[in-house]
Amino acid sequence: MPAPIRLRELIRTIRTARTQAEEREMIQKECAAIRSSFREEDNTYRCRNVAKLLYMHMLGYPAHFGQLECLKLIASQKFTDKRIGYLGAMLLLDERQDVHLLMTNCIKNDLNHSTQYVQGLALCTLGCMGSSEMCRDLAGEVEKLLKTSNSYLRKKAALCAVHVIRKVPELMEMFLPATKNLLSEKNHGVLHTSVVLLTEMCERSPDMLAHFRKLVPQLVRILKNLIMSGYSPEHDVSGISDPFLQVRILRLLRILGKSDDDSSEAMNDILAQVATNTETSKNVGNAILYETVLTIMDIKSESGLRVLAINILGRFLLNNDKNIRYVALTSLLKTVQTDHNAVQRHRSTIVDCLKDLDVSIKRRAMELSFALVNGNNIRGMMKELLYFLDSCDPEFKADCASGVFLAAEKYAPSKRWHIDTIMRVLTTAGSYVRDDSVPNLIQLITNSVEMHAYTVQRLYKALLDDISQQPLVQVASWCIGEYGDLLVSGQCEEEEPIQVTEDEVLDVLEGLLVSNLSAAVTRGYSLTAIMKLSTRFSGVNRIKKVVSIYGSSIDVELQQRAVEYNALFKKYDHMRPALLERMPIMEKSASNGPTEIVQTNGETEPSVVDSKHPPPVSQPANQANDLLDLLGGNDVVPVIQTTVPTKPASAGGELLDLLGDLSLTIPPMTAYNKNGLKIDFTFERANPNPNVAVITIHASNSTEADMTDFVFQAAVPKTFQLQLLSPSSNVVPALNQGTVTQVIRVLNPQKQQLRMRIKLTYTLKGSPVQDLAEVNNFPPQSWQ
Amino acid sequence: MIKAILIFNNHGKPRLIRFYQYFTEDMQQQIIRETFHLVSKRDDNVCNFLEGGSLIGGSDYKLIYRHYATLYFVFCVDSSESELGILDLIQVFVETLDKCFENVCELDLIFHMDKVHYILQEVVMGGMVLETNMNEIVAQVEVQNRLEKSEVLNCLFCHVNSSPINREATKPAVPDQHRLRPL
Numbered sequence: 001m002p003a004p005i006r007l008r009e010l011i012r013t014i015r016t017a018r019t020q021a022e023e024r025e026m027i028q029k030e031c032a033a034i035r036s037s038f039r040e041e042d043n044t045y046r047c048r049n050v051a052k053l054l055y056m057h058m059l060g061y062p063a064h065f066g067q068l069e070c071l072k073l074i075a076s077q078k079f080t081d082k083r084i085g086y087l088g089a090m091l092l093l094d095e096r097q098d099v100h101l102l103m104t105n106c107i108k109n110d111l112n113h114s115t116q117y118v119q120g121l122a123l124c125t126l127g128c129m130g131s132s133e134m135c136r137d138l139a140g141e142v143e144k145l146l147k148t149s150n151s152y153l154r155k156k157a158a159l160c161a162v163h164v165i166r167k168v169p170e171l172m173e174m175f176l177p178a179t180k181n182l183l184s185e186k187n188h189g190v191l192h193t194s195v196v197l198l199t200e201m202c203e204r205s206p207d208m209l210a211h212f213r214k215l216v217p218q219l220v221r222i223l224k225n226l227i228m229s230g231y232s233p234e235h236d237v238s239g240i241s242d243p244f245l246q247v248r249i250l251r252l253l254r255i256l257g258k259s260d261d262d263s264s265e266a267m268n269d270i271l272a273q274v275a276t277n278t279e280t281s282k283n284v285g286n287a288i289l290y291e292t293v294l295t296i297m298d299i300k301s302e303s304g305l306r307v308l309a310i311n312i313l314g315r316f317l318l319n320n321d322k323n324i325r326y327v328a329l330t331s332l333l334k335t336v337q338t339d340h341n342a343v344q345r346h347r348s349t350i351v352d353c354l355k356d357l358d359v360s361i362k363r364r365a366m367e368l369s370f371a372l373v374n375g376n377n378i379r380g381m382m383k384e385l386l387y388f389l390d391s392c393d394p395e396f397k398a399d400c401a402s403g404v405f406l407a408a409e410k411y412a413p414s415k416r417w418h419i420d421t422i423m424r425v426l427t428t429a430g431s432y433v434r435d436d437s438v439p440n441l442i443q444l445i446t447n448s449v450e451m452h453a454y455t456v457q458r459l460y461k462a463l464l465d466d467i468s469q470q471p472l473v474q475v476a477s478w479c480i481g482e483y484g485d486l487l488v489s490g491q492c493e494e495e496e497p498i499q500v501t502e503d504e505v506l507d508v509l510e511g512l513l514v515s516n517l518s519a520a521v522t523r524g525y526s527l528t529a530i531m532k533l534s535t536r537f538s539g540v541n542r543i544k545k546v547v548s549i550y551g552s553s554i555d556v557e558l559q560q561r562a563v564e565y566n567a568l569f570k571k572y573d574h575m576r577p578a579l580l581e582r583m584p585i586m587e588k589s590a591s592n593g594p595t596e597i598v599q600t601n602g603e604t605e606p607s608v609v610d611s612k613h614p615p616p617v618s619q620p621a622n623q624a625n626d627l628l629d630l631l632g633g634n635d636v637v638p639v640i641q642t643t644v645p646t647k648p649a650s651a652g653g654e655l656l657d658l659l660g661d662l663s664l665t666i667p668p669m670t671a672y673n674k675n676g677l678k679i680d681f682t683f684e685r686a687n688p689n690p691n692v693a694v695i696t697i698h699a700s701n702s703t704e705a706d707m708t709d710f711v712f713q714a715a716v717p718k719t720f721q722l723q724l725l726s727p728s729s730n731v732v733p734a735l736n737q738g739t740v741t742q743v744i745r746v747l748n749p750q751k752q753q754l755r756m757r758i759k760l761t762y763t764l765k766g767s768p769v770q771d772l773a774e775v776n777n778f779p780p781q782s783w784q
Numbered sequence: 785m786i787k788a789i790l791i792f793n794n795h796g797k798p799r800l801i802r803f804y805q806y807f808t809e810d811m812q813q814q815i816i817r818e819t820f821h822l823v824s825k826r827d828d829n830v831c832n833f834l835e836g837g838s839l840i841g842g843s844d845y846k847l848i849y850r851h852y853a854t855l856y857f858v859f860c861v862d863s864s865e866s867e868l869g870i871l872d873l874i875q876v877f878v879e880t881l882d883k884c885f886e887n888v889c890e891l892d893l894i895f896h897m898d899k900v901h902y903i904l905q906e907v908v909m910g911g912m913v914l915e916t917n918m919n920e921i922v923a924q925v926e927v928q929n930r931l932e933k934s935e936v937l938n939c940l941f942c943h944v945n946s947s948p949i950n951r952e953a954t955k956p957a958v959p960d961q962h963r964l965r966p967l
Contacts, residue, residue: 007898011895015894054897058798058801060812060813063809079931083928087901094806095806115931124905124910128909129806152924155914155915156909162912189915189916192914193912193914242917243869244869244916247869251866283871283872287871290866290868291869322829322831322832323868323871325831326867357827358830359830360830360831360835361831363835
């Protein structure tokens with residue numbers, strides 16, 4: 001059989017292929033030739049064939065049948081064979097294939113080979129793809145090579161050791177003795193890889209970190225030599241002596257000095273020296289400066305040094321080179337938390353970067369701008385950010401919009417400004433806002449009572465312009481439904497009131513229902529809004545007609561709503577006004593933001609991805625029927641949203657109490673009052689876990705004699721859990737002179753109505769008294 | 785740590801691919817395509833850093849690239865590497881290639897893919913930077929090449945009667961536009 005073609009020939013042939021199919025054909029032919037050559041066990045040409053196979057693998061063709069051949073090449077005595085064999089092993093093999101274990105013996109032999117280049121190849125392969133079994137077997141050899149005086153091998157052994165430690169962390173201690181004099185090497189290659197090894201060990205184990213802290217003076221000395229040594233041609237890169245090593249040492253110093261005062265102290269001088277002496281005209285100088293700045297910010301450096309560092313970053317921001325600006329923005333982002341004021345000084349430059357053409361810089365600048373917003377600069381910053389939102393790429397809009405909302409919420413100077421900002425975001429980037437911003441906005445709007453007329457007017461005008469942005473349309477239709485009467489009566493104080501008739505409003509809402517642009521959810525919103533207007537507008541017939549039409553809609557959601565509303569008109573007309581009353585102000589939940597916990601029936605889950613919250617509006621509709629069964633019952637009410645569930649303004653006086661007042665304090669109550677013994681309950685919410693109610697009982701005695709041996713016991717239904725802490729004392733003094741207090745913790749995961757049975761035993765005037773009582777009059781806020 | 789080193793031309797054809805983390809062959813080709821897509825969109829006067837694509841994994845990875853004549857050199861790194869340092873490393877690597885191949889151009893990389901791998905092995909090992917001194921690297925590579933050549937010559941003397949000696953193909957003249965010059 002003719003000799004297999006050389007790699008060069010193959011490449012030349014493949015390059016003449018004009019189409020993908022032609023190339024595939026050539027490669028398949030060659031693969032077949034290679035396969036038959038492998039079968040013939042031809043030693044001479046094996047390396048040539050494997051080289052060709054690797055080339056084809058790079059182009060994307062399967063090459064797994066060459067794996068065993070690589071192993072045969074590794075076992076060969078020739079350097080050429082070994083070289084290509086090891087390369088093939090690194091490219092084609094991985095610990096997932098069982099075949100790789102066969103290499104272990106070969107590598108072991110090669111690690112002890114007489115030629116250093118063979119040893120080097122073995123170390124390289126082990127360091128690239130060694131599996132944990134291989135590493136365990138061969139760690140001893142690597143450790144031996146780490147102590148050799150041959151610098152070529154020593155540096156490779158150091159990196160191989162890093163790989164071994166990554167695969168088998170337990171072996172870290174094994175390499176400790178060998179690291180003793182790694183830093184006294186003169187060869188920069190060995191120094192560099194040793195620093196990498198030390199860095200890896202320090203990052204993995206705090207004990208090692210403490211152990212290596214004593215190396216700080218040595219590292220400082222090496223760094224000093226590098227800076228002061230003057231021109232050294234072999235390590236010079238653009239006029240700076242071995243910048244790679246400098247950067248590595250700075251990084252290690254950062255890790256060593258992180259929370260340690262002494263080490264940081266030792267480093268201060270050298271850091272100041274590097275920061276001031278490094279030349280910044282070329283990229284290399286900037287790389288070192290950048291690393292120095294990061295180190296200064298991370299260790300416990302003195303404040304003068306920190307200011308120097310931030311000023312360097314500020315200078316970077318003004319640099320023409322985009323790369324420098326990018327890294328400056330990245331590091332400012334890291335330091336903005338700790339050195340907020342210093343970074344604020346550069347705010348205007350950062351805001352200018354928003355207008356840069358480069359996408360990466362824009363993104364960094366945007367994140368940093370949001371981090372810098374505070375109460376003082378909110379107006380100015382928001383103007384810039386809104387301008388940015390108008391003109392930025394779609395990939396930024398979602399993040400920018402949610403950032404604007406968060407910032408506006410935290411720092412809004414006035415309600416009107418807040419609403420204006422939100423309107424602006426909705427009109428410019430309406431389709432990119434997150435789904436949960438709609439309920440948040442609605443809650444915000446209800447909270448600003450005096451702005452209702454202004455808000456609804458602006459929203460109405462926005463709707464007239466454009467009905468394609470769903471979140472805007474949803475919020476607008478909800479508001480029109482709620483405050484339509486204000487709209488029609490033209491009561492706006494903030495702005496010029498517009499003249500709108502009821503029919504026009506209904507036109508707009510009906511238009512939403514039929515439009516193709518409206519999503520199903522939006523249609524739901526507008527139907528409910530129309531329904532609400534039946535109590536606010538005078539002309540009810542038109543609304544009745546619309547509602548009855550949708551009773552036969554194909555969309556199940558709309559159909560259900562329409563049918564229920566129809567029922568409201570027909571059978572339950574007496575309840576309609578109360579049901580459709582104005583929504584009360586919704587209570588704000590403790591934290592509003594993307595990482596909020598959503599409670600669903602007491603189970604908590606992160607709400608980031610799940611954005612299928614039904615709008616608050618649907619609650620009254622769906623519960624219209626439920627309530628008719630619920631009157632007087634205690635069924636679990638599913639809590640789906642981030643805000644407190646909106647209980648509908650419903651019929652029945654007792655249910656109105658459920659709306660609760662918004663004060664976060666729960667009123668105390670008297671649980672028991674008989675025979676002179678009065679027991680009051682006061683409530684607190686245990687903050688970390690809102691399901692736990694902390695009740696403090698106060699027992700007071702209005703008789704003339706003390707009640708001794710007072711024991712309070714409580715029992716709760718099975719769905720609760722109770723924990724009674726120890727009482728302040730067992731004696732309730734007479735004549736209300738003092739109280740006995742005891743703390744009860746009740747875990748109420750299902751948010752059911754709290755009920756308790758209490759048993760009291762005490763001795764009064766010598767005779768024991770025992771009493772049982774049920775406590776049912778807990779205020780609703782204590783268990784919601 | 786360096787996750788991957790990719791060299792491809794202006795049309796996306798790979799000239800050298802080296803992954804320091806395991807990916808299946810399909811994934812590797814997909815990553816090459818995605819990286820090319822991201823990098824080729826970039827203007828010449830924007831910064832050389834890109835957030836990594838979704839395939840190569842996660843938020844910690846960045847693509848640091850340099851464009852030389854017809855080739856893109858892309859290093860995919862995580863946050864433990866200094867970005868500006870890697871830019872310098874790419875420069876050192878290209879200058880080393882220049883020294884080893886004498887005015888290196890794309891054709892050199894095409895026809896000597898294995899040699900480029902060997903040079904890279906002396907610079908980056910296991911995803912970590914091994915040696916940055918150009919002269920060191922070139923010296924070591926040359927010794928190893930000489931070792932190979934001496935073996936081949938020995939073989940030839942042994943087989944001189946059995947197989948014809950293939951003549952070394954001459955390298956075609958390289959037009960200027962293919963010479964690797966930093967942009």
